[in-house]
Amino acid sequence: MNPQPSSPRAHSLRRRLLWLVLAAIALASMLQASSTYRTALQQADVMFDEHLQEVARSVRGGMPLTAPAGIGDGRSFDFLVQIWGPDGTQIFSSNGPTLPAQALLGFSDISVGGVRYRVYSLQTPQQTVQIAQDLDARQARARALALQAVLPVALLAPLLMMAVGWLINRSLAPVERMRRQVARRAADDLSPLPDAGLPEEVLPLVHELNGLFDRVRLAFSAQQQFVADAAHELRSPLTALKLQAQALRRSVDEGSREAAIARLNDGIERTIALVGQLLVLAREEGDQGAAAQRQRVDLQDLARLAVGDVLPQAQARGIDLGLAPSGTAWVQGQPEALQILLRNLLDNALKYSPDGGRVDISLAMHEDAPCIVVEDSGPGIPEAERERVFDRFYRVAGTTTPGSGLGLAIVNAIAAHHGASVRLERSQSLGGLKVEVRFPSAAAGANRAAA
Numbered sequence: 001m002n003p004q005p006s007s008p009r010a011h012s013l014r015r016r017l018l019w020l021v022l023a024a025i026a027l028a029s030m031l032q033a034s035s036t037y038r039t040a041l042q043q044a045d046v047m048f049d050e051h052l053q054e055v056a057r058s059v060r061g062g063m064p065l066t067a068p069a070g071i072g073d074g075r076s077f078d079f080l081v082q083i084w085g086p087d088g089t090q091i092f093s094s095n096g097p098t099l100p101a102q103a104l105l106g107f108s109d110i111s112v113g114g115v116r117y118r119v120y121s122l123q124t125p126q127q128t129v130q131i132a133q134d135l136d137a138r139q140a141r142a143r144a145l146a147l148q149a150v151l152p153v154a155l156l157a158p159l160l161m162m163a164v165g166w167l168i169n170r171s172l173a174p175v176e177r178m179r180r181q182v183a184r185r186a187a188d189d190l191s192p193l194p195d196a197g198l199p200e201e202v203l204p205l206v207h208e209l210n211g212l213f214d215r216v217r218l219a220f221s222a223q224q225q226f227v228a229d230a231a232h233e234l235r236s237p238l239t240a241l242k243l244q245a246q247a248l249r250r251s252v253d254e255g256s257r258e259a260a261i262a263r264l265n266d267g268i269e270r271t272i273a274l275v276g277q278l279l280v281l282a283r284e285e286g287d288q289g290a291a292a293q294r295q296r297v298d299l300q301d302l303a304r305l306a307v308g309d310v311l312p313q314a315q316a317r318g319i320d321l322g323l324a325p326s327g328t329a330w331v332q333g334q335p336e337a338l339q340i341l342l343r344n345l346l347d348n349a350l351k352y353s354p355d356g357g358r359v360d361i362s363l364a365m366h367e368d369a370p371c372i373v374v375e376d377s378g379p380g381i382p383e384a385e386r387e388r389v390f391d392r393f394y395r396v397a398g399t400t401t402p403g404s405g406l407g408l409a410i411v412n413a414i415a416a417h418h419g420a421s422v423r424l425e426r427s428q429s430l431g432g433l434k435v436e437v438r439f440p441s442a443a444a445g446a447n448r449a450a451a
Contacts, residue, residue: 048133360373360429
């Protein structure tokens with residue numbers, strides 16, 4: 001047996017958001033620190049060069065031939081100073097290594113005794129001044145200054161990360177609170193979720209959940225009512241079957257036994273028909289018909305099939321069953337459910353029409369809206385009762401025709417799932433009941449199917 005594929009692992013929105021934001025802050029801080037470090041090094045290098053120029057200009061302006069303050073042994077961060085006269089004679093030299101006498105004017109880098117120096121040379125008519133600085137010590141000082149410039153960025157990044165983490169957790173706190181509220185709910189608690197304090201991005205989800213809770217609550221209520229009604233309606237036929245079985249057991253002769261068997265079979269057939277109608281109604285009221293795949297259906301073809309299904313019943317009672325010729329009438333719907341609707345309409349019309357009566361079915365278009373019209377020659381339904389006959393198990397007072405009171409309830413449920421309306425009137429031509437099922441217009445049906 002092949003192993004079941006594992007479902008993809010759920011991810012935490014908070015964790016993912018935190019990692020992405022913290023990674024962005026870390027990357028931005030690294031780029032900022034790197035840029036600051038390079039800029040600080042460049043600025044320190046420019047500052048040290050300007051310092052060399054200032055020292056050279058001060059020496060040119062009349063520096064005494066003794067080591068000035070700040071001029072040391074050349075191995076530290078201090079300066080080396082050498083001065084030559086116009087004839088190339090060295091006038092002054094500070095402690096430390098001797099620099100080459102032939103120096104380039106301006107800035108240059110030289111190496112003496114394995115030590116690199118940054119040198120600035122300045123020439124005047126009276127003398128040539130050469131100022132040098134240990135390049136390694138200078139770069140070390142520049143790096144120290146650059147690190148000092150980077151330090152605020154390095155300290156600010158963790159503080160910023162903690163602040164962002166706190167803000168994200170605080171922003172997602174309403175979602176976590178909503179999760180805890182849902183987790184603590186009882187299975188039968190379908191009250192709306194509170195939406196106070198929720199962010200705009202979560203509000204649509206909460207509203208949709210509340211809408212779902214409303215639909216589930218209505219479905220539960222309908223199912224509970226349906227179960228109660230079904231239990232009540234099934235009690236009578238099952239009791240009748242029990243009594244008929246007892247009568248069959250008490251039968252002493254062949255004639256009474258055959259009559260009891262016939263009555264029992266009739267009761268079983270009626271119970272089977274009632275259970276079948278209950279299942280159809282449960283499916284339609286459970287919204288399975290609405291959820292089924294819709295397609296373009298020709299009502300004329302479905303009407304022919306429905307007439308063929310009930311034709312033997314009409315012929316057995318001598319009822320004139322006719323389908324008026326008409327053009328095609330297309331609707332968007334579920335073929336099986338629509339065929340059940342037509343068959344229930346015809347079954348009701350035949351059931352309540354007298355022997356030798358008449359039942360007509362026709363299709364028409366009213367303002368681009370397809371309509372099904374079924375008329376019969378039966379007693380009809382009083383106007384005061386026409387709204388109540390759509391209730392489950394309701395039957396008009398005084399009716400003697402066998403039935404369960406579910407036919408029009410099924411018709412109404414299927415019509416509602418297809419966006420159609422059902423109207424009951426008196427038939428002007430046959431005198432009985434006229435049932436009109438009007439579907440949405442072609443444009444509305446297309447939009448409904450697309451949705």
